Amino acid sequence: MRDHVKLFIPGPVEVSPDTYAAMSAPMMGHRSKDFTKLYADIQPKLQALFGTKQQTYISTSSAWGIMEGSLRNLVKKKVLNCCCGAFSDKWYDVSLRCGKQAEELKVEWGQPILAEQIAKKLATGEFDAVTLVHNETSTGVLNPLEEIAKLKQQFPDVMFIVDTVSSFTTVPMNFDALGIDVLLTGSQKAFAMPPGMALFAASEAAYARAATIADRGYYFDFLEFKANGDKSMTPSTPCIALIYGLLHQLNKFFAEGLENRYARHAKLNSMVHSWVTKHGFEFLAPEGYRSKALTCVKNNKNIDVAKFVSLLKERHKIAIDGGYGKISGKTFRISNMGDETEASISELIAALDDTLGAL
Amino acid sequence: MRDHVKLFIPGPVEVSPDTYAAMSAPMMGHRSKDFTKLYADIQPKLQALFGTKQQTYISTSSAWGIMEGSLRNLVKKKVLNCCCGAFSDKWYDVSLRCGKQAEELKVEWGQPILAEQIAKKLATGEFDAVTLVHNETSTGVLNPLEEIAKLKQQFPDVMFIVDTVSSFTTVPMNFDALGIDVLLTGSQKAFAMPPGMALFAASEAAYARAATIADRGYYFDFLEFKANGDKSMTPSTPCIALIYGLLHQLNKFFAEGLENRYARHAKLNSMVHSWVTKHGFEFLAPEGYRSKALTCVKNNKNIDVAKFVSLLKERHKIAIDGGYGKISGKTFRISNMGDETEASISELIAALDDTLGAL
Numbered sequence: 269m270r271d272h273v274k275l276f277i278p279g280p281v282e283v284s285p286d287t288y289a290a291m292s293a294p295m296m297g298h299r300s301k302d303f304t305k306l307y308a309d310i311q312p313k314l315q316a317l318f319g320t321k322q323q324t325y326i327s328t329s330s331a332w333g334i335m336e337g338s339l340r341n342l343v344k345k346k347v348l349n350c351c352c353g354a355f356s357d358k359w360y361d362v363s364l365r366c367g368k369q370a371e372e373l374k375v376e377w378g379q380p381i382l383a384e385q386i387a388k389k390l391a392t393g394e395f396d397a398v399t400l401v402h403n404e405t406s407t408g409v410l411n412p413l414e415e416i417a418k419l420k421q422q423f424p425d426v427m428f429i430v431d432t433v434s435s436f437t438t439v440p441m442n443f444d445a446l447g448i449d450v451l452l453t454g455s456q457k458a459f460a461m462p463p464g465m466a467l468f469a470a471s472e473a474a475y476a477r478a479a480t481i482a483d484r485g486y487y488f489d490f491l492e493f494k495a496n497g498d499k500s501m502t503p504s505t506p507c508i509a510l511i512y513g514l515l516h517q518l519n520k521f522f523a524e525g526l527e528n529r530y531a532r533h534a535k536l537n538s539m540v541h542s543w544v545t546k547h548g549f550e551f552l553a554p555e556g557y558r559s560k561a562l563t564c565v566k567n568n569k570n571i572d573v574a575k576f577v578s579l580l581k582e583r584h585k586i587a588i589d590g591g592y593g594k595i596s597g598k599t600f601r602i603s604n605m606g607d608e609t610e611a612s613i614s615e616l617i618a619a620l621d622d623t624l625g626a627l
Numbered sequence: 628m629r630d631h632v633k634l635f636i637p638g639p640v641e642v643s644p645d646t647y648a649a650m651s652a653p654m655m656g657h658r659s660k661d662f663t664k665l666y667a668d669i670q671p672k673l674q675a676l677f678g679t680k681q682q683t684y685i686s687t688s689s690a691w692g693i694m695e696g697s698l699r700n701l702v703k704k705k706v707l708n709c710c711c712g713a714f715s716d717k718w719y720d721v722s723l724r725c726g727k728q729a730e731e732l733k734v735e736w737g738q739p740i741l742a743e744q745i746a747k748k749l750a751t752g753e754f755d756a757v758t759l760v761h762n763e764t765s766t767g768v769l770n771p772l773e774e775i776a777k778l779k780q781q782f783p784d785v786m787f788i789v790d791t792v793s794s795f796t797t798v799p800m801n802f803d804a805l806g807i808d809v810l811l812t813g814s815q816k817a818f819a820m821p822p823g824m825a826l827f828a829a830s831e832a833a834y835a836r837a838a839t840i841a842d843r844g845y846y847f848d849f850l851e852f853k854a855n856g857d858k859s860m861t862p863s864t865p866c867i868a869l870i871y872g873l874l875h876q877l878n879k880f881f882a883e884g885l886e887n888r889y890a891r892h893a894k895l896n897s898m899v900h901s902w903v904t905k906h907g908f909e910f911l912a913p914e915g916y917r918s919k920a921l922t923c924v925k926n927n928k929n930i931d932v933a934k935f936v937s938l939l940k941e942r943h944k945i946a947i948d949g950g951y952g953k954i955s956g957k958t959f960r961i962s963n964m965g966d967e968t969e970a971s972i973s974e975l976i977a978a979l980d981d982t983l984g985a986l
Contacts, residue, residue: 270661272653280867283654291868292647294631295639295821297946302629328823329688329846332863336846367842456864462654464687464823464866483726487688487695487847504691505815507823507866508639509650587656 273581276616277589278405278434278562280456280463281606287461290516291509298508304500306511311500313518317526318451318469319442325493326514327466328507331433331454334466336362337488338399338450341478342427343368345396348389350381352411353404354593355431363399371395377595378407378564380557383415390423396477397427403435405457406592408564408601409553410435417446427477433457436467437521438533438561438605449474455510458533458561459517460606465510470494520607533560536604536613543617547624552599562603573597576627583626584619632940635975636948637764637793637921639815639822640965646820649875650868657867663859665870670859672877676885677810677828678801684852685873686825687866690792690813693825695721696847697758697809700837701786702727704755707748709740711770712763713952714790722758730754736954737766737923739916742774749782755836756786762794764816765951767923767960768912769794776805786836792816795826796880797892797920797964808833814869817892817920818876819965824869829853879966892919895963895972902976906983911958921962932956935986942985943978 275282296302307326314324327334339347339362346369349360354377363370373389375381386398403410413430420428428448432441436453443451449471456463470490478490486492492503521529540563544551550566551558567573574597577590589601602620604613634641655661666685673683686693698706698721705728708719713736722729732748734740745757762769772789779787787807791800795812802810808830815822829849837849845851851862880888899922903910909925910917926932933956936949948960961979963972 270653273655273661275654275656277656280654280656280864283868285651288651288868292644292651294629295634295642295815296632297634297636297639297948298822300946302632329692330863330865333688333692333846336844340844362845365841365843365845365848454864456654456867462866462868463657463864464869482724484724485695485699486721486724487692489724504689505639505813505822506689507821507869508815509642509647509821509868510823510866587659589656 271585273585273587275587276603277587278457278601278603279605281460281603283460283462284607287513287516291513293512296508298505299501303508306515307500310511310515310518313522314467317437317441317518317521319440320444320469322443322469322471323494323497324467324469325497326502326506326511327468327488328464328502328504329466329488330463331431331452331466332362333488334452334468335359335431336366337490338429338452339363339366339368340484340488341481341490342429342449342474343397344477344481346370346394347397347399348373348386348395350386350398350400351375352379352381352407352409353377353401354406356399356401356404359399359401378409378552379554380409381411381416383412383419386416387419387422390419390426395426397429399429400431402430402432403559403561405434405562406595407552408559408562409557410559411557413446417448420447427474434561434605435559437529440526440530443469455514458605459514461510461513461517465507465514533604535610536608537561537563539610539613539617540602540604543620552595561605562601564599564601567598567600571627573600576600576623579626580619580623583623586616586619630944632944632946634946635962636946637816637960637962638964640819640962642819642821643966646872646875650872652871655867657864658860662867665874666859669870669874669877672881673826676796676800676877676880679803679828681802681828681830682853682856683826683828684856685861685865685870686827686847687823687861687863688825688847689822690790690811690825691721692847693811693827694718694790695725696849697788697811698722698725698727699843699847700840700849701788701808701833702756703836703840705729705753706756706758707732707745707754709745709757709759710734711738711740711766711768712736712760713765715758715760715763718758718760737768737911739768739912740770740775742771742778745775746778746781749778749785754785756788758788759790761789761791762918762920764793764921765954766911767918767921768916769918770916772805776807779806786833793920793964794918796888799885799889802828814873817964818873820869820872820876824866824873892963894969895967896920896922898969898972898976899961899963902979911954920964921960923958923960926957926959930986932959935959935982938985939978939982942982945975945978
């Protein structure tokens, strides 16, 4: 039996025993009344969380499925991929692999994407879609979504597709007020569920665009999601155990209160930030653009990050991340997503202190 | 709290408490050594089950994802979709939705697809791919896969894509000996796991074909699965809880012994068949083409199927299926997939007897 190492990596995050217990409810048929009841119970809660009157959808896939699906459903002319880290960069690559015309708007890893940069590109008239990762998990940058979303009014024919995988439920979200076209997320980040489920909402404009694209496929077809959603069902056999877990987690979120939840994540994030500053570390992201879900620490003190991570695991059975891809070792990342509390983050900080001292 | 209704529908099937317990192991990072170890533990077991030396893959999707993915990876010219029921018919529709040239080879629901019918079509030279559903779940027809697979020698440039969603692990499977190009299945049928995971293997010829197709995408890209599989990883964040469950179920399969497992399914299937005959019902599928995983009963006695199904649920907390789509009420379906035993099928039969008497 493998040791239980508690996860403070930026996803998958720790899954609580009560969530696993909820996932273990007796299996049901996905075309049964039991299922449509479950789906219908979840729908208004997800809508409240997304801040939308539109339908919200459950996709049996990781978020990449809907990231690719958004391209296949919505890009006819050319997509602008805003690239500021590993995941947003990859979206450009995926655009090309879907046979789409695409261009990168690229900033250095650690820097945010600014509305004015996007506006300049969209003003060329070349693009009918733009992709943005709200919280770039690899760099800990939180992009200025509200300012960027305002561009939609100026460019109404451009589809605004936003990945909120690692920000969703850590900061308030209001899909309808933002006026964007797709907002998508996954289960294994702040939802604190196992991976294997993506969630998304789409605008009327997105459905209208999709209806004009013939080769958008079936598995991620937004119009299939909509037609099935109308009947409280999913296009394909859904990840039922995760959906049981989703209802459970949603009930926890609303019992806590969404405002309290966002305040808790802000508080836990600030606790980690204080630890960073206390030890003379810096942040990769500039002030004002730092994630509330995770902290990407710049290794300005030149510690042996790999050793730090492995010692922390050895001494405390706690996992943090030693930096992603090309900034591995030059950064490290600590998550405060999910079911964590002031008590559990305090324990984490004590463990970080101890391990840093033992380096 | 919802009643526990035991599932004998042809998927999702009942999930055992020990499987749920296995799924509830502490979460792990999907780029960690813990994960690559889990993946590497599973790989040889899956290969034994598929009967292949090729890599086998875990897709975080339902089977439709890989059914669509197979089209996107492998069809350049035109695909022949063998249609003999709801799921095989739908594959044709999905081909068109992926923007592929496609043609149906259509037989009446309840009839099998014969090798000679396929041979005649392929002889036109129009096709570079063919799709077949081995066990058509909607009609209980088991198509003659071995005879059909032999055509591969005659048509080596045609990609043979086979869905074994509801036959896999109920009858022996030998991917390499069949010589076909894709064999795919899902978790919620005979594996007796929750839905949300597809499994597949692909041939060298399939990889070679995929390499010539530019817009095959990312999420279901066979070459991405291969490149990641080489490192015991998956292209996207995988459904880790289901993978824990998969290892557990595989260990159960091999502890029982594969031959014993196939014999058990044959025995349980014959018990249901005896019940059918005893009561003067008939089978939708002709002799020699009947599924070993489920029984599709022809309602030649004109019972009130909907009432039968609902009474069974009411009196015994057991669910069977009242017939799929256009043959709803004219047929009903009983599964013997998964973790069922002679004892549990005997209980089912007693409940069926009782309910039929009470109609």
